[in-house]
Every structure is written in C-alpha cells, then in structure tokens.
Amino acid sequence: MMLHLLKLVWQRKSRHLLLSLEILLAFMVVFALCATAGHYYRLFHLPTGLVHETRWQIMIEGQKFEELSQNPLEQTATSGSSAAVQPLMAQFQRALQQIPAVQQVAFTDMLLYDLSNQSNTFQRADTAQSLDVNMIAVSDDFFQSAGLPLIAGRGFHARDNGAVHQPVVIDERMAASLFPDRDPIGQLLRYDEANSTESFQVVGVVAALRTQGELMGLAPTLITRLPEQSLPTILFLQLAPGTDRGIEQQLLQQLKQVRSDWRYKIEPLSQKRQSMLRVQMIPLLILAVLSVFLLSMVAFGLFGVLWQHTSQRIPELGLRRAIGATSTDIYWQIIAEQLLLNLVAVSVGLLLLVQLPLTGVLGEHLDWPLFGVASLGAMLIICVLSVLCALYPAWRASRFTPTEALHYE
Amino acid sequence: MLKNYLLIAWRVALQRKLFTFINLLCISLTLLVLLVVTALLENTFAPSGVEGKSHRMLQVLTMVSLNKERGGRRHSPLGYQLITDYIKPLPSAELVAAVSMPESTAVYQPGRVTDLLLRRADAAYWQILDFQVLQGRVPSAEDVANGRFVLVLNQSTAKQLFGEQQAVGQPLNVGGQQFEVIGVVADVLQLNSFSDMWAPVTTYPSTEYQHQQSGQFSALILTRSAADFAAVRQELAMAIQGFQFEDPVRWQELLLWADSKLEFFARNLLGNQQQADAGAMSLIAVISALMLLFMLIPALNLVNLNTGRMLERSTEIGVRKAFGASRRQLLWQFLVENLLLCTVGGLLGLLLAAGALAWLEQSGVIPYLQVNINLTVFGLGLLISLVFGLLSGVIPAWRIAKLDPVVALKGARS
Numbered sequence: 042m043m044l045h046l047l048k049l050v051w052q053r054k055s056r057h058l059l060l061s062l063e064i065l066l067a068f069m070v071v072f073a074l075c076a077t078a079g080h081y082y083r084l085f086h087l088p089t090g091l092v093h094e095t096r097w098q099i100m101i102e103g104q105k106f107e108e109l110s111q112n113p114l115e116q117t118a119t120s121g122s123s124a125a126v127q128p129l130m131a132q133f134q135r136a137l138q139q140i141p142a143v144q145q146v147a148f149t150d151m152l153l154y155d156l157s158n159q160s161n162t163f164q165r166a167d168t169a170q171s172l173d174v175n176m177i178a179v180s181d182d183f184f185q186s187a188g189l190p191l192i193a194g195r196g197f198h199a200r201d202n203g204a205v206h207q208p209v210v211i212d213e214r215m216a217a218s219l220f221p222d223r224d225p226i227g228q229l230l231r232y233d234e235a236n237s238t239e240s241f242q243v244v245g246v247v248a249a250l251r252t253q254g255e256l257m258g259l260a261p262t263l264i265t266r267l268p269e270q271s272l273p274t275i276l277f278l279q280l281a282p283g284t285d286r287g288i289e290q291q292l293l294q295q296l297k298q299v300r301s302d303w304r305y306k307i308e309p310l311s312q313k314r315q316s317m318l319r320v321q322m323i324p325l326l327i328l329a330v331l332s333v334f335l336l337s338m339v340a341f342g343l344f345g346v347l348w349q350h351t352s353q354r355i356p357e358l359g360l361r362r363a364i365g366a367t368s369t370d371i372y373w374q375i376i377a378e379q380l381l382l383n384l385v386a387v388s389v390g391l392l393l394l395v396q397l398p399l400t401g402v403l404g405e406h407l408d409w410p411l412f413g414v415a416s417l418g419a420m421l422i423i424c425v426l427s428v429l430c431a432l433y434p435a436w437r438a439s440r441f442t443p444t445e446a447l448h449y450e
Numbered sequence: 451m452l453k454n455y456l457l458i459a460w461r462v463a464l465q466r467k468l469f470t471f472i473n474l475l476c477i478s479l480t481l482l483v484l485l486v487v488t489a490l491l492e493n494t495f496a497p498s499g500v501e502g503k504s505h506r507m508l509q510v511l512t513m514v515s516l517n518k519e520r521g522g523r524r525h526s527p528l529g530y531q532l533i534t535d536y537i538k539p540l541p542s543a544e545l546v547a548a549v550s551m552p553e554s555t556a557v558y559q560p561g562r563v564t565d566l567l568l569r570r571a572d573a574a575y576w577q578i579l580d581f582q583v584l585q586g587r588v589p590s591a592e593d594v595a596n597g598r599f600v601l602v603l604n605q606s607t608a609k610q611l612f613g614e615q616q617a618v619g620q621p622l623n624v625g626g627q628q629f630e631v632i633g634v635v636a637d638v639l640q641l642n643s644f645s646d647m648w649a650p651v652t653t654y655p656s657t658e659y660q661h662q663q664s665g666q667f668s669a670l671i672l673t674r675s676a677a678d679f680a681a682v683r684q685e686l687a688m689a690i691q692g693f694q695f696e697d698p699v700r701w702q703e704l705l706l707w708a709d710s711k712l713e714f715f716a717r718n719l720l721g722n723q724q725q726a727d728a729g730a731m732s733l734i735a736v737i738s739a740l741m742l743l744f745m746l747i748p749a750l751n752l753v754n755l756n757t758g759r760m761l762e763r764s765t766e767i768g769v770r771k772a773f774g775a776s777r778r779q780l781l782w783q784f785l786v787e788n789l790l791l792c793t794v795g796g797l798l799g800l801l802l803a804a805g806a807l808a809w810l811e812q813s814g815v816i817p818y819l820q821v822n823i824n825l826t827v828f829g830l831g832l833l834i835s836l837v838f839g840l841l842s843g844v845i846p847a848w849r850i851a852k853l854d855p856v857v858a859l860k861g862a863r864s
Contacts, residue, residue: 056758063750070744102658156551157526157664161517176522234521286556289626304658316554316567323639326816327490334483334806335744341479342751345472349758352468 046377056350057382063346064386067339068423072394074332075422076415080406081325087259090212090250091153092188095284096310098153099276099292103303128270129299130180136295137278142288145186145279148267150178152275154254154313163263165219166229166240172219174211175260177252178267179277184210184247186279194226194245197266206242208266212249215261230263241265254314256321259405343423344430351375351434358438359446368439375435379427387420455786462787469759474795476755477835480748481799482806484831487741489807489821493640495712499820500579501640504711506676507578508683509642510537511668511714514705514723515695524701525723527551529662530651533669536689537706542681545672547574552645553666558623559611566607566646568624570654578672579643586618586633589650593632597652601629606818607646608634627653637818641711642670644818663696671708683708683726749838756788756842764850768858777851784847788839796832803828 050057134146151159164171183189184196191210201208206229216225220243230241250264251257280288289307296305358371366374397403398412407415438446463470497504513532515524533548540546552567573591581588584605593600601622608617608631620631629649638644651659659665673682686708693704705724709717713728720729767780803823811819850858 059750059754059757063747063754066743066747066750070747102656102662155526156512157524159522159524161520161522232520234519237520239520304656312554312556312565315565316552319554319567320552320644323644323816330810330815331483331487331490334486338479338483339747341472341475342748345476346751346754346758348472349469349755353758353762 046374046381050378050381060346060350061382061386061389063343064383064423064427065390067343068387068390068419069394070335070339071422072390072415072419074336075418076407076411077328078332079411079415079418081256083411084257084259085255087251088249089255089257090187090189090247091252091254091310093154093310093314095280095282096187097278097280098308098310098313099278099296100152100306100308101274101276101303102306104272104274130267130269130271130273132299133273133276133296134182136299137276137292140288140291140295142281142284143278143292144281145182147183147186147277148180148271148273149183149275149277150267150271151252152313153252153277154310154317156253156317158253160260161263162233163219163230163241164233166231170219171233172215172261174215174263175252176263176265177250178265180267180269183277186277188279189247189250191245191247193224194243196245199269201244201266202269204242206240208244209241210245210247210264211243212247212262212264214249214259215263216243216246218261254317256318256325340426343426347379347427347430348434351431351438355434355438355441355446356448358435359441359443362439362441362446363443371439372432372435375431376428379431380424383424383427387423391416452786455783456790458783459787459790463791466759469755470791473752473755473791474798476748476751477792477795477839478799478802480745480835481796481828481831482803483748484745485799485803485823485828486806486810487744488824488827489803491737492824493819493821495715497640497711498822499640500581500638500643501711502580503578503672506673506678508671508673508679508708508710509668509714510671510686510706510708512707512723513664515664515701516703516705517700518702522700523724524664526664528667528669528706529665530659530667531661532663533667534660536693537669537671537686540671540682540685540689542673542678542685543671544674545574545578547578547670547672548572548651548667549575549642549670550651550666551668555625555647557611557647558626564611567644568647568649569645570649570651572651574672575670578670581638581643582636584634584636585616586631588633588635589648594650594652598650599627599629599653600632600650602633602635602648603631604635604637604646604818606637606814624649627655629653636820638820639816639818641714642668679708679710745834749834752835752838753842756839757846760784760843760846760850763847764853764858767847767850768853768855768860771851771855771858777848780851781844781848784844785840788843789836792832792836792839796828796835799831800828 130148133148137143137146151157159176160173161176162171162173179187179197181197181199181201184191192213194210196210197208209230211219211225219225219230220228225243225246228243230243231237232239247264249259250262251259252262278292286309292307293305296303358374361371361374362368394416395412397407398409492498501507510528510533512525513528515526516522528548530548533546537543538546549571550569552569554565555568557564557566571589573589573594576588581602585608586602588602589598589600592598601624603611603617611617611622612620617631617634622629622631624647659667671682673679686706690704690706695701695704707713707717707723707726707728709728710730712733713730716730716733717723717728720732722729770780800823807821807823810816811821
C-alpha cells in the first residue's frame with residue numbers, strides 16, 4: 042500500500058516538487074512564528090524573583106558622594122566604638138519602621154522594573170573561566186522583603202562585615218554555567234580585570250532575579266552585598282496589604298526626619314511594572330498582528346493549492362470508485378498521500394532548521410526544548426491544515442457517482 | 451479585439467469561480483500583508499507625521515558607564531544634567547530636546563483613579579516633534595521656563611478622562627499635582643512621542659532632576675541636515691572626554707551614542723551597546739532576508755496555482771487551436787486573463803489593506819497606531835505579482851499552444 046502510494050506521488054514528481062517546496066516554506070515560517078511566540082511566552086512565565094504587590098520603591102536624590110569617601114575613613118577610625126555614629130541605612134530603617142504599615146525595609150543600588158542595567162565580567166578563582174553577569178547590590182534584608190527565596194546556602198547578614206571574601210549570592214543560571222561540576226556554595230570568584238585584588242565567595246543561590254521584570258532576557262545574575270555603611274540610593278519597602286498611596290505623606294515625613302536635605306521619589310512597584318510592561322509590549326503586539334496576517338496568508342495559499350490539486354484528481358478518484366473502492370478508501374488515500382508529501386517537506390525543513398540549535402547561532406533564544414515544541418507545533422499546524430484542505434475536495438469527490446466523477450471538469 | 455479578450459477572460463473567470471476566487475484571494479492577501487508590513491516598518495524606521503524630521507534627527511537614549519578598574523558596566527537612561535551640560539551645547543546641533551521616559555502616573559478624578567503614562571519634556575521637544583494639535587496648544591518656552599502646571603493629553607486619553615466634554619481648560623490632578631489641560635494632540639505611536647500625557651519638565655516636585663547624571667531622560671538632537679550627523683557624533687565624543695562622574699569610585703568612563711532611528715533599533719536589537727557601530731547594516735540585511743523569505747511563499751503559491759490550472763486547460767487550448775486560433779491569439783488571451791486577475795486582485799488587496807489598517811487603528815490592538823499605505827510599495831507588490839502571474843500562467847500556456855492540437859486535446863498531462 043505504502044509503496045503504491047509512493048509510486049503515485051513519484052509519478053507526479055514535478056508537480057509535487059513545487060507543492061512540497063511550498064509546504065516546506067510554509068513550515069519554516071510557521072516554525073519561526075511558533076518559536077518566537079514560545080520564546081516570549083516562556084520568558085513571561087519564568088520566575089523574575091520579584092514580587093510587585095505591596096512592594097514600594099523610594100529613589101533617594103541629592104546625596105553628595107563625598108560623604109561616602111569620608112565614611113570609610115571614619116569607619117576605620119571608629120571601628121572600635123560602633124555606637125559612635127549609626128550608619129544612615131540603619132537610621133532610615135528605624136525611622137520607617139515606626140509606621141505600622143511598613144513591614145520590611147531594604148536597600149538596593151539599582152531601580153527595579155527600570156531600563157537600567159549593570160553588568161560585569163567575573164571569573165572562577167580556580168579555573169579562571171569567565172562569564173558576563175548582571176549585577177545588583179542589596180542590603181541584608183532584601184531577600185526577605187522582596188520575597189526572594191534562597192534555594193541553597195544563606196543570604197547576607199551582619200557577620201559578613203569585614204569578611205575576607207565579599208559574600209555574593211548567584212542565580213541558578215550562573216551556578217550552572219560556572220560551577221557545573223560542583224556545589225557552588227563556598228566557591229571563590231574574582232573580577233576578570235587582571236589588576237583587581239578583590240575576591241568574592243558564593244554564599245547562596247537563588248532561582249533567578251531579573252531586575253527589569255518579566256520581559257528581561259535571561260542572563261546570569263550576581264547579587265552583591267550592600268555594605269551597611271554605604272550611602273543609600275534606593276529604598277525597597279514591603280508594606281501591609283491594602284495600603285494605598287495616602288501613606289506617601291507619612292513615609293516622606295519619616296524620611297525627612299533622617300535627612301531633610303535629600304529628595305525622595307516614592308513609587309509602588311506595581312506601577313513601575315505597569316509602565317515597563319506597557320512600553321515593552323508594543324513591539325510584541327506589532328509582531329503578533331503581523332504573524333496573524335502572515336499565518337492567514339500561508340493558510341489561504343496552502344488551502345488554494347491543495348484544493349485545486351485534489352479537485353484535479355476527481356476523475357481519477359471516480360475511476361477508483363468505479364472499480365470498487367469505498368469512499369473511506371478514497372479518504373485514506375488522500376490523507377496518506379498528503380501526509381507523505383508533508384513528511385518529505387517537513388523532514389527537509391527540520392533538517393535545515395535543526396542547524397539553528399546545533400550551531401547555536403541564536404544562543405539561548407532557541408534551545409532544544411523550545412526547538413522541540415516549536416517544530417512539533419509547526420508540524421501539527423501544517424499537517425492539520427493540509428489534510429483539511431485536501432479532505433474537503435476528497436469528500437466532494439466521494440459523493441459523486443463514478444460516472445459523474447469521471448466526467449468532472 | 452481587446453474587448454474580445456476581456457470578454458473571454460471574464461467568462462473563464464465566471465466559469466471557474468473557485469479558481470478565480472482562490473487566485474484573487476491569494477494575490478490580495480499577499481499585497482495586504484506586504485502593505486501592512488511595510489506600513490509598520492515605515493512607521494518605525496522612517497516615520498512621517500510627528501517624528502517626520504527623523505531623517506535629520508539623532509537620539510541618545512542610553513548612557514553606558516564603565517568601570518576601568520573592575521570592568522563593570524552600567525546601562526541607564528540619561529540624566530537631565532548630562533543633557534544640558536554636554537549635549538545641548540554641541541555646535542552642530544540645531545536644537546536639542548530632553549524628554550523623560552513614559553512613566554505610569556495616577557490621575558485622580560472625583561470618584562476614580564486612572565493610571566496613565568506621563569512624559570515630561572522641555573520646550574525644544576515641542577519644536578522638534580510636530581504634534582498634530584487638535585485643540586488648544588502645546589507648552590511654550592515660557593510655560594516651561596516658569597514651571598507652569600500645564601498638561602497636554604492625546605485624543606484617546608482626553609476622551610477617556612472627560613468623555614465628550616471639552617478637555618482644554620479642565621483642571622486635573624496628576625500624581626498629586628494640580629495641572630490645567632491646555633491642549634489635545636492626535637494619538638501617535640512613535641519612538642519618542644508615545645505617551646498619554648505630557649507636562650513641562652519644570653513641573654517635577656523637586657528640582658533634583660537638574661543635577662542628575664543618570665536618570666529617566668533621553669535626548670533628541672535635531673541637525674540642519676543628515677550631513678551633520680558625523681560632526682555631531684564627533685563633537686559629542688569630544689565633549690564627554692574626561693567626563694567626571696559624581697561617584698568616581700564606581701564609574702570612570704562614559705559612552706554615549708547619537709543614533710538615527712535605524713541605528714537605535716539596530717543597537718538595541720543586536721545589543722551593540724559598547725561599540726560605535728550600531729550594526730544598522732546587519733539589521734537591514736536581516737529584515738530584507740526575512741521579507742524575501744516571506745514573499746517567496748506567495749510567489750511559489752501563485753506559480754503552483756497557475757501551472758496546475760493551465761495543465762487542466764490544455765483541452766480548451768487544443769479545441770481553440772483545432773478551430774484555427776493562432777499561437778499569438780492564444781498568448782494574448784492568457785496575457786489579458788492574467789493581467790485582469792492581477793489588477794482586480796491588486797485593487798482588492800489595496801482595499802483590504804486600507805480596511806485592515808483602519809481596523810488596526812480603530813480596534814486599539816496596537817495602541818495609538820496611525821499608519822499610511824505606501825503607494826510605491828503597493829505598485830511594487832502589484833508588479834511582482836504580475837510578473838509571477840505571467841511567468842506561471844503564460845509560459846505553460848505557450849508551451850501547450852506549441853503542441854499539436856491532437857496531443858493537446860488528449861491532455862498535456864499524460
């Protein structure tokens with residue numbers, strides 16, 4: 042049976058060649074659309090490590106960084122008597138926690154859900170293997186207030202003051218690429234620059250932290266500790282659920298008590314997330330609209346050609362019925378032939394497309410799982426579409442009496 | 451004679467309704483996709499209207515701060531101070547505007563709160579971009595200098611907030627500040643003009659923004675002509691040499707790239723943030739390759755449809771030849787037939803594209819989209835479909851017409 046079908050396909054080879062070429066192209070386009078959609082769907086649903094509900098951000102403006110350069114001197118001079126001057130970060134923390142609705146206070150050196158981004162190149166101290174990573178510095182309480190769970194090791198605490206190696210927390214992605222062979226906890230890292238003497242020790246691992254939010258690309262991330270004496274730039278608050286923007290006045294009052302010469306910009310994280318998403322979604326929306334148009338073009342094209350292709354064979358099918366084939370036989374013949382044709386086109390397409398993840402030109406944008414899902418999806422769409430397009434004329438053909446079918450023009 | 455051919459073509463088209471319908475649909479859908487794609491691409495890379503001066507405009511949206519000792523990098527939007535101190539004084543620039551990124555801001559009205567995007571801009575912003583003012587006016591240099599709390603809305607936002615009421619002159623509480631609406635502009639979706647509301651930069655609650663090196667701003671540089679781009683870039687590179695960061699321990703070197711629209715998108719899509727070359731050529735190459743690949747499908751489709759149809763019609767050709775039609779006449783017949791199909795399909799495609807774009811603008815699937823059909827692209831698309839239609843329709847017909855009528859009558863397939 043199969044051999045017979047192959048012979049049928051082969052007899053119309055020049056015609057079928059053109060047809061399979063079109064199916065091949067359609068398959069590649071549908072694959073590209075599936076892969077893009079899959080990529081963004083996955084990106085959107087992967088953990089960001091951020092909880093935006095009831096979290097607020099306060100940007101502090103007007104600091105003089107000369108204060109910072111004085112601080113270390115001051116600190117070394119007074120390291121014996123720690124009670125002499127309380128660090129500003131602690132002062133802010135105390136002042137804000139007097140408001141009952143404030144549950145947690147932490148600090149970062151970078152706005153979250155913002156376009157800014159920091160990165161650096163780090164290397165493993167033992168093998169000197171280096172890696173580009175995104176960076177953010179956070180205070181000890183950040184992990185609790187952000188709701189960022191550690192999946193291994195620990196967060197930062199006050200005992201890290203004066204540690205020989207600066208403690209860092211890395212994400213799973215960085216752990217997997219730098220320490221695939223061992224437990225990352227306790228491993229040493231250093232800057233890629235040759236003249237740098239600072240060294241870092243991994244103390245914990247988090248699942249992920251994508252500071253720009255849901256649509257930020259995946260990249261290894263490293264979290265460093267914001268020393269207690271540093272000049273605060275961004276405050277990160279967790280407030281009681283249901284707190285509205287009326288609390289801003291209260292927050293401002295407390296903040297001004299600590300430093301009245303600085304300015305404060307208070308913003309709920311959900312709102313910042315909303316503006317980020319609205320701006321970032323526009324190109325994706327445009328892309329989605331274009332894909333709908335493209336898909337409809339591909340579908341109608343295939344439909345037209347296959348319909349015509351099958352209609353031309355109505356006399357032949359009539360002949361088969363005249364010599365005793367049932368209409369079910371006709372259906373199966375048409376479906377099998379169509380699938381055979383698809384198989385040829387799709388396998389050639391897969392052979393071409395598999396080069397993408399093999400050579401890794403698109404990197405992580407197209408890895409093996411995504412390639413699998415996208416090719417399966419594209420295959421399914423093409424097969425269903427082409428079988429449907431062929432079935433309708435086959436159904437019409439099977440309803441003709443053999444005499445009518447033989448005379449069909 | 452032509453009338454005769456047209457009549458035959460019409461009859462054939464009616465007789466084979468299915469084929470005619472599918473063929474028309476394919477041509478018009480292809481043109482529709484082509485027109486929609488180019489309209490969107492044009493709106494992005496070479497917009498007309500609000501950002502119509504894009505061909506002589508450069509923009510700086512990202513500053514790259516480098517740490518030489520530890521090798522750190524930071525990408526962030528610019529601060530206002532950086533723009534006023536380093537970009538505004540560039541001698542080759544005709545005008546330089548500073549505008550903040552759209553920020554989600556709460557608008558308080560009696561009984562309801564709406565979250566909308568607000569941009570704060572200086573006076574030059576309104577000169578560089580040609581907003582289409584529907585009502586009232588846009589902020590003047592005086593408004594900005596005196597820090598007046600004036601607000602411009604776009605059409606959709608004005609309707610959303612005030613319904614059918616006249617928006618101009620209404621007071622509005624935006625993020626806790628009391629503004630007066632002075633103007634309504636048409637909706638626009640372009641890189642630097644996308645927002646719901648605009649206010650003068652001087653209406654920030656504090657003047658701290660004036661002292662920021664990195665912040666929420668981007669700079670638009672209008673030059674006298676595109677020929678000045680190189681000069682502006684050179685001057686910018688000179689100006690930021692030895693730039694002093696306020697936090698010199700963390701950052702020591704600054705990189706700023708003044709990009710055209712195309713370069714901006716290329717830089718961001720390809721991630722070339724740390725080199726002068728944005729990779730515009732690679733982006734063009736990628737886009738053209740994709741367009742070619744996508745257009746190959748309808749071309750192949752047309753060829754498939756037509757060749758199949760012609761083979762089927764070999765009996766008809768045989769009959770016509772047997773009754774004395776010359777090859778020339780047959781050729782003319784198929785030429786006219788294909789021309790007619792392409793023209794009708796093309797016009798249908800144009801109508802469909804206009805309808806689809808109007809629907810896109812109306813439905814708000816893509817917010818604030820305003821695009822125009824490019825007639826040059828339409829002509830080009832029509833020409834391409836004509837070429838493929840003729841190649842695939844006339845060549846097989848020509849070959850069949852060469853055959854002996856007897857062979858043709860029996861069917862050229864066998």
